[in-house]
Amino acid sequence: MVEHVICYRAPTTVANVDAIADWLRARIDADVAVRDRFLEVHRTDDLAERFAEARVTSPYDRGTGNTMLGTIRYEERALEHPEREGGVLYDGVQIQRAFNAALPAAERGLETLHVPMLDRAIGTWGDHDGRWHKRVTVLGQPGLVSVPGLYEAPAKPEAYYKEKQRHALLSGETPPREVLENQVEGDFLVEDDPRTTDALCGYVLAAYHYLETGEAFCDREGCRLFDAHYHEDLIDAQLREPAFCSEHARLYAE
Numbered sequence: 001m002v003e004h005v006i007c008y009r010a011p012t013t014v015a016n017v018d019a020i021a022d023w024l025r026a027r028i029d030a031d032v033a034v035r036d037r038f039l040e041v042h043r044t045d046d047l048a049e050r051f052a053e054a055r056v057t058s059p060y061d062r063g064t065g066n067t068m069l070g071t072i073r074y075e076e077r078a079l080e081h082p083e084r085e086g087g088v089l090y091d092g093v094q095i096q097r098a099f100n101a102a103l104p105a106a107e108r109g110l111e112t113l114h115v116p117m118l119d120r121a122i123g124t125w126g127d128h129d130g131r132w133h134k135r136v137t138v139l140g141q142p143g144l145v146s147v148p149g150l151y152e153a154p155a156k157p158e159a160y161y162k163e164k165q166r167h168a169l170l171s172g173e174t175p176p177r178e179v180l181e182n183q184v185e186g187d188f189l190v191e192d193d194p195r196t197t198d199a200l201c202g203y204v205l206a207a208y209h210y211l212e213t214g215e216a217f218c219d220r221e222g223c224r225l226f227d228a229h230y231h232e233d234l235i236d237a238q239l240r241e242p243a244f245c246s247e248h249a250r251l252y253a254e
């Protein structure tokens with residue numbers, strides 16, 4: 001039984017973790033607390049090296065890591081100045097292990113769930129197709145939630161990629177985001193989207209649901225616990241009514 005949930009802020013993102021905690025508190029039996037950035041609260045000496053080891057070096061190479069001194073220095077700077085890092089994908093499972101080891105022993109048990117909101121992109125290796133996949137969340141202890149993952153992990157409408165390719169053929173450049181948004185039908189979340197906080201609530205609940213029941217996500221599209229692979233499905237699951245399928249509404253509807 002999960003008795004405490006501790007959510008950690010991601011101050012370099014637009015995610016309002018206090019609002020997410022309020023949403024969660026109204027739906028579950030456990031008490032919900034909010035702390036500052038996980039990497040500040042639970043900083044250990046080896047975290048920079050752990051991040052360097054978890055770097056994905058190629059989308060098709062399962063092996064990770066680059067622990068050359070320059071990379072570790074970069075990761076140290078990224079820990080100190082998170083607003084400056086970006087563009088790197090990390091193995092979410094390795095990061096999860098490193099974070100678990102950084103938790104104080106008294107808080108590592110499964111009655112206390114930690115949910116760090118991250119400003120980093122995380123992924124998991126797909127055995128079935130031999131490549132890395134970006135993720136919004138990696139369930140477990142702690143349950144990782146990646147804010148950039150919300151924008152980058154689900155596939156955007158096909159027209160988005162076509163428009164991007166068309167523009168690149170014509171001008172040799174990537175079109176600005178606004179152009180893509182205006183010319184592509186269908187809905188998707190972009191960086192710093194005003195819907196970010198609302199869209200993340202279901203993923204934080206999924207982290208709780210997994211520890212509490214052992215069930216990872218819900219198969220029913222439209223449920224807040226559905227693991228959407230397309231932006232349209234994500235918006236449908238997280239931002240449109242009804243919030244839950246009938247089974248999960250019994251557990252989590254307000």
Ligand SMILES: [Zn+2]
Nearest residue numbers: 218223245248
């Ligand atoms: Zn459901």
